Amino acid sequence: MKRFSPYTDLAIEIAENIMTEATEIEGVEVGHEECDLSGTTVTNVRITDEKGAEAMGKPIGSYITLESEHIKENDIDAHEKIISILSKYIKYLCPDKERPTVLVIGLGNRDVTPDSLGPKVVGKILVTRHIKNTVPEDINNAVSSVAAFAPGVMGITGIETLEIVKGVTERVKPDIVIAIDALAARKVSRINATIQLSNTGVAPGAGIGNKRKTINEQTLGAPVIAIGVPTVVDAATMANDAIDRMLETMKNGASKGSQFYNMLSELADEEKYGLIKEVLEPYSENMFVTPKEVDAVMENLVNIISNSINIAVHPGITQEDINRYKF
């Protein structure tokens, strides 16, 4: 029987979901890193074989999830620490080359605030490809050849995003593509509090809109690091979760063995799915849940992600430069 599963892009949510039933999944390794910042953790989910891939519904590869409440807050010190952690992991996923050629791709629709993360990050990347080898040698040695680019969304361009990205990648010939996209989470608490890195590619429009053809090493011909941040929860997903938690709470409240408890327990998944579907009808797919202060939080995210990339890809750029100059 097909389990009703509300949509999520986050490997960590899938893992959590499955792990309520089993403590270990074959072909999946989960590691944790405590960070030097209160309330901030890094979880590394590695899918190592096909079994793990099937269990998770995600391709083989690394899924690194940074979780921190400080992303939403206007605490610049905390942001600095997050940048330092994030840039380290981006570097870890990058090819081992001192000055790689990098193409940063900002996915999403810049005119829909929670989907504008990618295009806005592009605007803050220190691009150098057009001046590389025309600047003094010491500067030239301090920077990689970096280009950045926002392909837009298919609803505006009429062109499959993968096609545009491929056209540009073929000309830039990067050692690594870094693609940034806004994602959908399942839990409201994750909104703008989680950054996911992976080396398995990204399907544009996963968060807001329809999923498009996946951008990954196979389709693009260059390795891809995907950086995703859940900026919304689909309204239907949220309603579903509310109902699920309600049923759970009712069951917990009923005395075990009572008829009411048994009846709730006996509600087969199938029936529950039908109920939920009926209830959710009015929530069209184009409704989503966002925080009131979404604009301010997006600015924080853009700053954190663009500067993490700037530090990770340019050998001569440090946190100090980031503090001193705005890119």
Added chain:
Amino acid sequence: MKRFSPYTDLAIEIAENIMTEATEIEGVEVGHEECDLSGTTVTNVRITDEKGAEAMGKPIGSYITLESEHIKENDIDAHEKIISILSKYIKYLCPDKERPTVLVIGLGNRDVTPDSLGPKVVGKILVTRHIKNTVPEDINNAVSSVAAFAPGVMGITGIETLEIVKGVTERVKPDIVIAIDALAARKVSRINATIQLSNTGVAPGAGIGNKRKTINEQTLGAPVIAIGVPTVVDAATMANDAIDRMLETMKNGASKGSQFYNMLSELADEEKYGLIKEVLEPYSENMFVTPKEVDAVMENLVNIISNSINIAVHPGITQEDINRYKF
């Protein structure tokens, strides 16, 4: 017993809520107008005495609700018809004077898209107060003395909105104040599909943020027409509705008289409220549900409301002028 009632600003939603239980409410008159536009209705809820006011939880006065799916659509013909209906009702609530002095107040935070309705409408009002009596006589006769003004929100100004509005009203001395605000609805289906007019004032920030001191004839010293549009549903309200509808659906599915049915029926309101509260915990008050295309829809709303006001208050401005010139 206090009934758990998710928040709504719309008189029509309160009336619907109560009327599921009774077909008539004392002190409340409900009238309907069919409009010359498919899928568009006007409902006029008049609270005529204290009994009605108590039943509705709203002050005595007129609450006119225009509902139309066409607000969200990019159908300019339909928008014209809505403008024609709306301007008629604004005129109906205005004092009976050929060229009244009008002060339009745009409430809300212009930097939070679904709350920016009021400030944006201000930008499209044909203001004349500063040129009145300095223009040729025929033009002067065609227009009223109109001023427009966005007071901002208390979180940005540090000043209670009512104070600012009072300060300006005392200087402009209008015959009528028209206040525009974004509201919160209870049902997702009402978002950007409903326009409410009333002559009983408005509490700024009702939709998004905390309720502030009410702007009405008593507090301001001038009669107030409030124009409100629900642009969001609070995330907690939506979750509550999902749960309510689920319980209802479960009850409908259980055979009447069965034990399961009885148990669900016997869930006292009190218990239900407790359950819902527990379930809703994670949905902070600062999360809300909006449609993906919120920017485009806001533009439609601004156009409809500002032009309805322009036609209603200026004796010489017609639909034709609106079509020809942009204000």
Added chain:
Amino acid sequence: MKRFSPYTDLAIEIAENIMTEATEIEGVEVGHEECDLSGTTVTNVRITDEKGAEAMGKPIGSYITLESEHIKENDIDAHEKIISILSKYIKYLCPDKERPTVLVIGLGNRDVTPDSLGPKVVGKILVTRHIKNTVPEDINNAVSSVAAFAPGVMGITGIETLEIVKGVTERVKPDIVIAIDALAARKVSRINATIQLSNTGVAPGAGIGNKRKTINEQTLGAPVIAIGVPTVVDAATMANDAIDRMLETMKNGASKGSQFYNMLSELADEEKYGLIKEVLEPYSENMFVTPKEVDAVMENLVNIISNSINIAVHPGITQEDINRYKF
């Protein structure tokens, strides 16, 4: 001797400049059309051979210039007439095919208001390439296959614009590319009052920023229609013109044959150029002249150009559809 010539992108300004000296230029044909709209003219400059190309400093081809004061005004009727004229000329430059495959390219920097014309037009193009052949036959027959795309500017992307455009063009394989760009004019009076069409390509960044590699049939492999609007005058160009006109006025004021007159006349171009250069020193290349209401005027331009293209390229889209629906 090299003549000091302040920069202009407009063929009509070059022609006017040369024609003050000669009434006819070999290899250049100039035609005029009076339009059914007051104060609106269309000038067709055709450079027919290499001699004309050399005299004009522009490649062989058609340069159609629509001039109208109504672009700046908020007169919707006038805009309709301009759309009707402009769409006719776009069609005239398009390949003779009922439903051509079209790629619209919006050049320029969307974050610099007077340079944002191209990217904003892209957002209002009725794109169909992604749904072509999946819609009912009558709709399918009413539309061409149209895609639209904003490549950004080299300062942000690090990639030569021509490269990006080529990468996308190779994948879309259009019958025609329509490229929109903001231009620099020489005369302040032309700002936002002139639309230039040509079939000879465009060098991105000509108006604001540095000129980049030309996008034309030769470099792209597909014919190119360029639509350009002067939205700024370079500050140095404006200062130069003020000085030129001042010298002219002084000469006109001096009695002919007087010593003062003779001296002014004898100011060789070389000397004048030196003087002007000295005077202009403080006006850096990054200063330009724009009208105060530049945002509102850009909106008019975006509406006029996007709708002219929509009507020109889709066989089933008419002015009436444009009035009824917003794209």
Added chain:
Amino acid sequence: MKRFSPYTDLAIEIAENIMTEATEIEGVEVGHEECDLSGTTVTNVRITDEKGAEAMGKPIGSYITLESEHIKENDIDAHEKIISILSKYIKYLCPDKERPTVLVIGLGNRDVTPDSLGPKVVGKILVTRHIKNTVPEDINNAVSSVAAFAPGVMGITGIETLEIVKGVTERVKPDIVIAIDALAARKVSRINATIQLSNTGVAPGAGIGNKRKTINEQTLGAPVIAIGVPTVVDAATMANDAIDRMLETMKNGASKGSQFYNMLSELADEEKYGLIKEVLEPYSENMFVTPKEVDAVMENLVNIISNSINIAVHPGITQEDINRYKF
């Protein structure tokens, strides 16, 4: 004879202008401070009596001008130093009271980028008036009672700005009003490179648009500190300057005593004014000169001015807090 004098809001430009003719002006004291930041100076022009006021065409009072090329640059260290200098001078002009009640007024039109300085600064002021006395005592002691407010422009509101500001001031009853406005400079080199403080009030719309009634202690009933930044040069002013400098250059080039030199010298001011006027005709008052990167520079200015105010008015807010938290 009335001297043709292109418009400037800057006391320092007026003083420079007069001082080319005389080294001292009666009733005007000019002091300089070298700053601990390369290329940055502070000039303090004090008009001490009516004679000075007449000579300068400005009221009696202090005019402090900070000039620095670093405002335009993205150098965060330099911005910190400028904030430290500026906050010191704001404090110097503030009443001598530990926790004054402050009303910050952001003048200008937020929808015209170079005029949006004031409204944008308002959004970054740490307002406290609405929470004062409701927070823990140590926080309460660290902050003054601060409110902030953007009255809009008369073209949008239909209300004289002074009226709105008066209405709000009467209710807030501040010890000091700090009004921020964008100004017009005479020299292109001053654009976004100069910040002028004064205690003599401000006439809104001086920079862009028509001058309105002055906001000062006399009209408002509370002392006023005006903070102004020249963000534009009027196009006609710039053209005039180009011509003036050209005539000067021609005179310098002509051998003294030659007829050409004498003729140029003999061009009476009156004639010159006529000539200039004729030449300037096409440059309407609504054209102005701005730098290309105006949006980015405005962001720097907003950051510098809002934080200088935050530090100057709140006894417990320091540069360190500014670095740590975003307001």
